[in-house]
Amino acid sequence: MAKVNPVELSGSHQTTFRLPLIINSEKRFGQDITTKSHTKDGEVSFHLPEISDEDIKKISVTPDVHELSIKEIIDFYVKVGKLWGSRNYDLRKDAVLLAERNSGYSSEMIEHAYDHIAGIFSKQFISQTIKSEIQDEAFLDDWLKVDSIYVHAQPRGKVLHVLAGNAPPISAISMLRGSLTKNSNIIKMASGDLVTSVYLASSFLDVDQDHPITKTTSVVYWPHGSLVEEKLIHEANAICVWGGKEVIESTKAKTKPGTELLEFGPRRSMQFIGREAFESKNVLSSVTDKAAHDLVLFDQEACHSPQLAFVEGKGNAEKFCDSLSVSLVEESKRLPKGFSRGDRHAAISHERILAKFYGEKVYESEKTEWTIILSDKVQRTQRHPLGRVLYVFEIPDLKDAIHHIDKSVQTVAVFPEKRIVELRDDITKRGADRVTIIGRMGYFATGAPHEGIYPLSRLVRWVKSR
Amino acid sequence: MVDWECDKLLRNKAPFSMPLEQVKEWRFKVFKQIFEFHYKHCPLYTRYCDLYHVAPDDIRSYSDLNKIQPVPSDAFRDMDAPIISVPAANIVFKSTTSSTTSPKPVWFSMDKISMDRTNFANRRSFTEILGLKDGFVFFLTPKDSDTGLVKGMQATLRTIGLPPENVDYLVAGGEFDVEQVIQKISNCKTRPRHIYGPPFVFMRIVEYLEANNKQIKLDPESRLMTTGGWKRVQGEVPRENFIERVSKVFGVDGSQIRDNLGLTDIFTMLPECEYHKKHVPPWFYISVRNPEKTSEDVAEGETGLLVYMSSIIQSYPAFCMTGDMGKVTEGTCECGRTGQIIQHMGRAQGAGARGCAIRLEEFMSKIQK
Numbered sequence: 001m002a003k004v005n006p007v008e009l010s011g012s013h014q015t016t017f018r019l020p021l022i023i024n025s026e027k028r029f030g031q032d033i034t035t036k037s038h039t040k041d042g043e044v045s046f047h048l049p050e051i052s053d054e055d056i057k058k059i060s061v062t063p064d065v066h067e068l069s070i071k072e073i074i075d076f077y078v079k080v081g082k083l084w085g086s087r088n089y090d091l092r093k094d095a096v097l098l099a100e101r102n103s104g105y106s107s108e109m110i111e112h113a114y115d116h117i118a119g120i121f122s123k124q125f126i127s128q129t130i131k132s133e134i135q136d137e138a139f140l141d142d143w144l145k146v147d148s149i150y151v152h153a154q155p156r157g158k159v160l161h162v163l164a165g166n167a168p169p170i171s172a173i174s175m176l177r178g179s180l181t182k183n184s185n186i187i188k189m190a191s192g193d194l195v196t197s198v199y200l201a202s203s204f205l206d207v208d209q210d211h212p213i214t215k216t217t218s219v220v221y222w223p224h225g226s227l228v229e230e231k232l233i234h235e236a237n238a239i240c241v242w243g244g245k246e247v248i249e250s251t252k253a254k255t256k257p258g259t260e261l262l263e264f265g266p267r268r269s270m271q272f273i274g275r276e277a278f279e280s281k282n283v284l285s286s287v288t289d290k291a292a293h294d295l296v297l298f299d300q301e302a303c304h305s306p307q308l309a310f311v312e313g314k315g316n317a318e319k320f321c322d323s324l325s326v327s328l329v330e331e332s333k334r335l336p337k338g339f340s341r342g343d344r345h346a347a348i349s350h351e352r353i354l355a356k357f358y359g360e361k362v363y364e365s366e367k368t369e370w371t372i373i374l375s376d377k378v379q380r381t382q383r384h385p386l387g388r389v390l391y392v393f394e395i396p397d398l399k400d401a402i403h404h405i406d407k408s409v410q411t412v413a414v415f416p417e418k419r420i421v422e423l424r425d426d427i428t429k430r431g432a433d434r435v436t437i438i439g440r441m442g443y444f445a446t447g448a449p450h451e452g453i454y455p456l457s458r459l460v461r462w463v464k465s466r
Numbered sequence: 467m468v469d470w471e472c473d474k475l476l477r478n479k480a481p482f483s484m485p486l487e488q489v490k491e492w493r494f495k496v497f498k499q500i501f502e503f504h505y506k507h508c509p510l511y512t513r514y515c516d517l518y519h520v521a522p523d524d525i526r527s528y529s530d531l532n533k534i535q536p537v538p539s540d541a542f543r544d545m546d547a548p549i550i551s552v553p554a555a556n557i558v559f560k561s562t563t564s565s566t567t568s569p570k571p572v573w574f575s576m577d578k579i580s581m582d583r584t585n586f587a588n589r590r591s592f593t594e595i596l597g598l599k600d601g602f603v604f605f606l607t608p609k610d611s612d613t614g615l616v617k618g619m620q621a622t623l624r625t626i627g628l629p630p631e632n633v634d635y636l637v638a639g640g641e642f643d644v645e646q647v648i649q650k651i652s653n654c655k656t657r658p659r660h661i662y663g664p665p666f667v668f669m670r671i672v673e674y675l676e677a678n679n680k681q682i683k684l685d686p687e688s689r690l691m692t693t694g695g696w697k698r699v700q701g702e703v704p705r706e707n708f709i710e711r712v713s714k715v716f717g718v719d720g721s722q723i724r725d726n727l728g729l730t731d732i733f734t735m736l737p738e739c740e741y742h743k744k745h746v747p748p749w750f751y752i753s754v755r756n757p758e759k760t761s762e763d764v765a766e767g768e769t770g771l772l773v774y775m776s777s778i779i780q781s782y783p784a785f786c787m788t789g790d791m792g793k794v795t796e797g798t799c800e801c802g803r804t805g806q807i808i809q810h811m812g813r814a815q816g817a818g819a820r821g822c823a824i825r826l827e828e829f830m831s832k833i834q835k
Contacts, residue, residue, distance in 0.1 A: 343791055343812070345757035346771040350789045353760060354538040357514050358545075367758040377544070 016045045017098065019194055022201045022219040023055045024062055025209065033223060035191045037102050040339045044101045046194055048221050051228045055220070060235050062184045064155040065212045070140045073179055074126050079207045080200070081121025084114055091206065095199035102194050103165060105299065105338040112335060113168040113298075116443065117200070120172045125446050130180060132447030133456035140182060143465060153460035155182035156260060160236035162251055164243035164265060165192020166301035171200060173444060174240050175217070181459035184216035186232060190243065194221065230254050238459050240264065262458055264451050267303035267410030267433075268384070269441060272398050272423065273320055275313040276416045284323045287415050290439025292327035294413060295370070296335050297442040300386045303410045304434075304441045307384050309392045310401035317394035318361070321372050324390070325363045328370045332388075337369050340387055347385035378404055398423060407431035410451065413438045468503070472496040472749055472777045476586055481748050482594055482803040486796065489748045489805045490528045496777035497751055498525045501534050504783040508551040511537065511783045518761070532753045532763040536773040536787035539731050543572045552577045552781045561730065562612070574731065576781050583778040584733045585625040587749055592626055595745055595803070596724055596737035598689050602632045602656035606647075606663025606671075609635035614730035615694050619662055622735060632656055642667065644674040651682055658687035661716075665692045668712055669703060675715040683717035690716060693726040693735070709742075727810050731786035732776040736808065739801040746794070746806035751775040754794050760787070767795050769811060789813050 020027035030049025037044045065073070083089045092114055099110045119125060130137045134153060136144060143150040159178040163170055171193065178185040187197045197219045204214040222228040224247075233239065233251065238260040241251045248263050255261050271294065277287040294306050311317040348368040355362050355373045363372040370388040375381075381391045395401050398419065405412065409432040414420045417437050424435045433452045436445070444450070475481065475492050484492075502522040504511050515521065515535045524533050542549055550557065558578050562571035576584070592598050603623060607616050623633060636647045648671065651659060661668070661684075668690070675681060684690075690712055703711070709720045721740040728735050736744045746752050754770035756762040764770035772792045776784040793809045 342757045342769055346789065346791055349755075349757055349760045349771060350538055350787065353536065353787065354540055356517055357510075357538055357541040359513070380544070 013041070015042065016047065017101070018047045019198055019221075021049055021051060021055065021221065022198060022217065023058050024216060024218055025201075025205060025214045027202075028055070033221065035194065035221075035223075037104065038339065038341050039101050039104060041101075046102065048194070051220050051222060051232075055218075056228070056231050056235070059158070059186055059218050059232070062158060062216050062218070064157055064184050065179065065182045065216055066155050068182065068212055070130070070137045070180070070182075073182070073213065074123060076204075076207060076211055076213050077121045077126060077176060077179065078123050080203055081118050083203050083206060084121065084200075085118035087111060087114075089203075091199050091203050095195050098199075099168065099193065099195040100338075103168070103192055103338070104340065106336040109298065109335050109338060110168065113196075116169050117172040117196075120169060120176060120444065125444075126176070126180065128446035130456065133449075133454040134460075140180070140460070148466075150465045152463050152465070153181070153457075154463050156459060156461055157183060157237035158186060158235060159183040159238045159240060159459060160186045160188065160232055162188045162239065162241040162243070162247065163190045163193065163197065164247075165190030165194075166243075167298045167442075168193055168196040169444070170242050170264075171196040174242065175200065177240070177455050177459055179213055181456055183238065183459060185218065186236065187217070187219045188232070189219060189221045191221075224250075233259075238262070240455070240459075260458055262453065262455055265303050266408075267451075268307045268408055269304050269411040269413070270401070270405070270409060271306045271309040271438060271441075272401055272412060272414045272419075273309060273311045273316075273438075274398055274415055274419050275316060276419075277311075278313065278316050278319060284319065285327065287438055288320065288323040288327040289331070290415075290437075291324055291413075292331040293335075293439055294441040295328070295388055295390055296331050296337070299338055299340075300388050302442060305386075306390060306411075306413065306441060307386075308378070308381055308404070309390055310395050310398065310404070311392060312395060312398050314394070314396070317374055317392050321361070321363050321374050321392055324372055324392075328365070328372075328388075332365070332369050337388060340368070344385070344387055348387050348389055351385050351389060399426070402426045402430060405430035405432050410434060411436060411441050413441045468499075471499050472583065475749055476583060476590070476778065478748075481590065482745060482805070484748070484804060486798065486804050492748050493531065493751055493777075494525075494528045496749060497531050497534065497775065498522070500777045500780065501525055501785075503780060504551045504785075508549065508783055510545065510547070510549050511535075511551070531751055531775070532755070533761075534753070534773075534775065534785050536753070536755070536760070536775075536785045537783055539572055539786050539788045542574060542782075543570045548573065548575055548782075550575050550782050557781065561617070561733065574733070574782060574784075576733070576779070580733075580779040580781045584776075585621070587747060587778055588622045588734055589625040591735070591737060591745075591747055592622055595739055596689060596691070596726075597687070597740075598660060598691075599626065600628065600632075601658040601660055601685075601687065602634070602654050603628065603660045603662055604647075604651055604654075605633065605635045606637065606642075606661065606667040607635060608637045608640075613694075614728050615664070618728050618730060618733075618735055619691075619693075619726075621733075636663075637667075642670065644671055647671060648675070648680070648682060651684075658685035658689075660689045660691065662691040662693075664694050665703075665708060668692060669708070672711050672715050676711070681715055681717055684722075688716070688718055688722055690718065690723045691726055691737070692724070693728050727808065729774050731788055732774045732779065732784045734776070739799060739803060741800045743799050743801070743807045744809070745799065745803050746808055748805055749777050751777070752792075752794050752806055752808055754792070755787075757791070767793055769793050772808075772810075 018029050020029050031047040032050035033048045035046045096110045100107045139153040143152045161174040175185050189197050201217050201219045233254045240262045242264040244266050311320045345368045361374040372390050374392050411434040412427050412432050413436050415438045518535050520535045556577040557575045559576040561574045709723050713720045724738040726735045726737045753773040754764050757771045772790045774786045791811045795807050798804050
């Protein structure tokens, strides 16, 4: 097996790293661009080369992988997933070290994210995804008779993935979607996660350096506003853009008509806790353990992270907060909070003292690891400091929380699961895209649509023939 | 009748150059007294301090000033009852600062005593630190702007006795005509001529004069005053470069170019001295808290969450935590003045962006069209 370390790691105190661009499996280093990350050990610099005209030329003539069968594609990713499933895989070990310095997440959080990536690359997840989104994987390989015509799913060509740095699994899911639809992938790393995509694409070389997916995957970076951005957006036949409002609007504005654009973010999420959670202490602690996990995952930076919780029944909100405080202490040991700059801590501290001045009850860790604010002012949660801060509101009935949902809400997690049926229509009519169970807010369910669409079906051209 | 220590301090002959130990003694006296007053007369503040187990008896030394519980500025927006320490009938003026994150403005209420003291204090800062006593002031802003940037300076100019006819506003109807501005400044007969505005508007004039190889020769006593809006020019024009270019086209010494820190929550502006340091007068105190644990202060010179405290406002507990980050050092400046020097570093991410900066962005986008 060819072992290809993308980066030289010379010790745990290293503060300068060189990261490559990968152009159709070939790595190129350089120092044209420097990005800086703030970590618990101080400032860390990452040097990367600028994308050259030659790189863009190579990318522009990259073919799709239409000739591969879907089975070959699945087999390839399953092999990648098996490598990443081992915490002793060399590339994964290096990626964890580096990602901690780049993203600021704790190593435990990154390991958790990489375990999740291994799950995304499992045969079960991939097969179920194709089945849900395309119905029959044979559409991807062949022409299937539908009534009187034959239908086939052709790749669009080149998919540009403009990634966000808030959740490492984004890299995996986005590139997997590009490949399952037999497109070639151009992956634009986020400055907050310069590591995961480079290491995933490097592990392709460990699986098969001559594989068409390896040979048609490029991982690139450009600073915001670079001229390269427009050139590569122009080259793409489809774009998956993840992240904040600014990046989505900027990418949209530069996308030419006819290019398929899939937007993921920015959104926020909520938890609905029914009165059934208070039937016994055991039930409540089980619910709050799961609620705590949803809250701490990616330090609340993701769209699926809960920012508000609505608790049903008089007197129950305090019980929920008490129990959640205990759960958060434990969950924070398992998945410690990453590094935050002073201004992020300040924003949390500011919210805490504001809440106390309002006379609201604040449950808090000694420093700023986690915060629960028992409030009655939903309006002010629009300005949310993130960083594991949950606003909790008591309501007489879960239905009373529905009017707080709008299109900015991505996920609503409900306890107990049986209450989902009574609420899901109203929740989704108001604009939310996903109703799930407590504890699973951060995980891509097999077969689930994403942000209101089936992405695979959008990354192919549905063609027909007599 | 309270015998206010702060009134004595305000009338001190040399409040900006007294020995450091004396500054500390005064600060301790005036802040202990005002904290006691608010604790006793503002029930909302009393309840809040009790929650943190802080009471007047806990303030026993200068370093204990950091124990005074700060009020988040946003609290002055949403409370059903006003946050005041004097009878509502005594309120003579309410100042608002607007917000981009809430439709409700933040309200600060002033009684006559607080207002008079604040005006007097600001006059001392402007005449004794900034050196602005008379002349003509050109605002590079609209007249009717309700930002603290404009309203604060208007109020300060009134306190130093500058007649209204000695003030002009060079932005009208969203228009900023650089040539007309240059003409107005050049033709003004009243001396010295001063200019006040956000840095990015200064840069419009500078770029025009540089491109046309022109200069406006201002006066030896002129002050070119900036405030807010540094974000717009930072990165493009570092401060040193800004001073160099402005001094060249206006024919002034770099020491005549002064930035001001507008603190609307405590009704003041902190002007720079001739060495470009922002001095904190002894009747104010800036406490720098640990962003992770606001009950603790950070070591001197370290970045933290700023609490702006005024001992001369009795109408509300003016111990305001705005979400601003910065550093404070304490000592004697090259200019000979003593006490705290503040370096403002911006706003905490997530804290509501209030006031001038955002409003200036809107203003900027208008005049760039």
